[in-house]
Amino acid sequence: MAAVSGLEERWSTELCGGRLYHFSWLGDRLVRVWTPPGWSKGKVPKALWLNDGQNLFRDEEAFGGASWGAAGTVAHLISCGAIPEILVLGMDHSGRMRTFDYLSVPPTGWDAPWGKGMRGDMWDAxxxxxxxxxxxxxxxxxxxxxxxxxxxEAPEDRVFGGSSFGGICALYMARSYPRAWAGFLVESPSFWAGNGRFMEDVKTWQSSKMYPDRMYLAMGEFEYTGFRGTDRPGSLECDRVLREACEECAGHLRPHIGSGLLSFLEPGGRHNERDWGRRFPCALRWLFGLPSSSPQQIWTRPSPLRPGPFELFVRRGAVKLPEGKRLQVHLGFNDWSCGVQTCDLLPSGLALADGDEPVLAALGSVPDGASGMKLVFTNGDAWDNNSGKDYCLDESGKAETMDDIENKRNETMEEIRQKAREIGDEGADAKIEEVWKSPTLQQYMSKGSKSGSLIQEYAKLHFEVEEFKSKIQAAQSGSAKNEQVAAEHRKLREVAKEQASALEAALQALQQDQEAMRRSLDDVAKDEAQVNLQRQSLERTVNWAK
Known part of the structure; x- marks a missing residue:
């Protein structure tokens, strides 16, 4: 295969751990290619091809000053094991001739009857x-x-996509070359263009009976007013027309693509690169993603968590907030002492079996030294913080509410009581209460960490020491009766002495652990005091603002 003349490398820069290459193409248009960290020629066979390359990678080059942030999102998902390594190729648009490349007819503008006069600036494009x-x-x-x-060169290793006019182009690519690509990414397609010409062309698509295997189709709730405002009469009607057109298009495609079509409307979504970038993880999981599932209501990838990027998955039923508004999750580590991360919670794009509950997803990053994560949900107006107790993920990545932790503590205590009864310790309940009332243990357990294993270790040592003391006392009382019993007593005493010494060493080790926990609690108390000061400062600021 001969290399095409005219595409020459102009420069390259590091970006998000990988490298962004710029190649001359047509005039001053570029083909931009981002390669992932550690890339070498031939190592990564898969690629995502996107229109409007200027808007994909850097905010300073993008329309409106905000890009998709494509390189950072792809690098994040690769690092999490969510998608395989891929290249991202962006073909620059041609400025004023952009509509010529992306549409089958001129877009028309202000006087378009179907488009309700959406784009007066497009009348002569x-x-x-x-x-x-x-x-x-x-x-x-x-x-x-x-x-x-x-x-x-295999079609199953490449995906094509675009947004706005570029999204209409992606739909035409899916219609004309459905088997040349593994799937298609279609964001906010401009269905109004050409008096709704694409919606007419869907009919000829249906007659060809050739459809792609997979497609992602998304649109925001406020495609028009979110970009151009509500000053023009009929602007809200423009939002409605676009939403209905997207639903109609999905309705045409679903009987043919079936479960390979993911289509959704984002509450509050607008027509801009920032919103397309926010939804980009969902598209990548749908078109390239590796499976992730869990019986839990909340889980992460990777699991257990480690410092660095991660994905958070939440079953929609776990969030006690109504449908219809954009959701966010607030993440905090080390009992909120490491700051707060605010992340958008969007459809995950995970492939689900029929009847499965929808799964939402967010991207976050675990700071160094983090030992546990708490989270709360909001839709901007209301909060779901697990009735004031927060949702929790322990070090293993398993989600537990504080009620779950309390139930486990109670179950553990009952297990210890039963064990004590089995060894014949009549004072089991009293000893349990003695262990339970230990100030250090109580304070440490109030943080919701390692409660079950700590109680078991502490109580096991307590019971065994008491058991050996009883054996020694019994042997001492029996030694006065006769010499044989005395000999057995000496033997038992030696054995018990060795065992008691071992237990004493273990008890000292536990006491050292308790001392370390006390120091940890002191640090937590200092952190809590700092958080309280910050909260008070914020409350004063809010009160002043009011």
């Missing part, structure tokens, strides 16, 4: 070149990339 654009990708750019980067 060109169109009709989408077929030529797609042919140019297949004849020039894709062969060049396969040769230069060692990409796979």
């Amino acid at each position: 060109p169109g009709g070149g989408v077929d030529a654009y797609m042919e140019m990708l297949f004849s020039e750019v894709i062969p060049w990339a396969q040769s230069h980067f060692g990409l796979s």
